[in-house]
Amino acid sequence: MSAKQIELTYRRVVEFEQAATNYRPLACPTCRVGVFDDMKFCPLCGTAVTGAKALSSHLRFALDRMTARLKAALQEIREATEDVNNDHWHQLEGGVIDQDKEGRFRITHDKLKERVKKQRQMLNETKVKIEPYYAAAMPKDIDYSFLEAFRGIVILSSEVDRIFATREAAMLAASGDSEMKLRQEEDEGPITAEETVLAEAASVS
Ligand SMILES: [Zn+2]
Numbered sequence: 001m002s003a004k005q006i007e008l009t010y011r012r013v014v015e016f017e018q019a020a021t022n023y024r025p026l027a028c029p030t031c032r033v034g035v036f037d038d039m040k041f042c043p044l045c046g047t048a049v050t051g052a053k054a055l056s057s058h059l060r061f062a063l064d065r066m067t068a069r070l071k072a073a074l075q076e077i078r079e080a081t082e083d084v085n086n087d088h089w090h091q092l093e094g095g096v097i098d099q100d101k102e103g104r105f106r107i108t109h110d111k112l113k114e115r116v117k118k119q120r121q122m123l124n125e126t127k128v129k130i131e132p133y134y135a136a137a138m139p140k141d142i143d144y145s146f147l148e149a150f151r152g153i154v155i156l157s158s159e160v161d162r163i164f165a166t167r168e169a170a171m172l173a174a175s176g177d178s179e180m181k182l183r184q185e186e187d188e189g190p191i192t193a194e195e196t197v198l199a200e201a202a203s204v205s
Pocket of ligand 1: 028042043
């Protein structure tokens with residue numbers, strides 16, 4: 001499925017790229033460590049891992065497509081970061097960059113603070129236009145942090161909200177069930193003083 005172009009801040013591009021790189025489609029059934037979908041065995045404990053590929057192939061495909069589409073944007077971000085860095089090194093007379101004995105560029109405290117501020121501003125405010133690619137299917141147990149990082153880029157934002165709502169409903173239903181069970185157990189327990197005495201007598205004998 002293709003879609004109209006969306007605008008992403010540099011920060012969102014970087015966050016997406018990191019999440020796409022770190023995303024593992026499933027956890028090892030034995031030690032729960034993340035496992036890539038092309039692995040046959042868990043890298044940590046050696047447990048055989050099967051069936052991962054089919055589950056996650058739609059998402060992996062979408063992630064790979066978007067990583068390719070964002071390649072130019074990532075290069076742009078790297079270059080812009082270099083420019084900001086180069087604007088802030090301490091300069092000697094004649095514009096020569098000040099270096100320490102090991103040849104590392106030096107920076108003053110004020111310039112360092114200014115540089116960090118400029119970098120933050122650049123990441124938060126500069127935007128790129130990109131065509132998203134929405135995955136045809138999503139693995140069921142995907143983490144919240146990944147869903148947020150992938151939001152609007154490989155998953156429709158409304159779909160992420162729907163997944164969150166479904167999980168919340170399931171969680172509430174599950175906790176509702178256990179509350180009911182507790183109440184039932186209480187109901188079955190002794191309620192009058194006489195019954196309490198009888199129950200205590202029964203438990204002693
Ligand atoms: Zn394992």
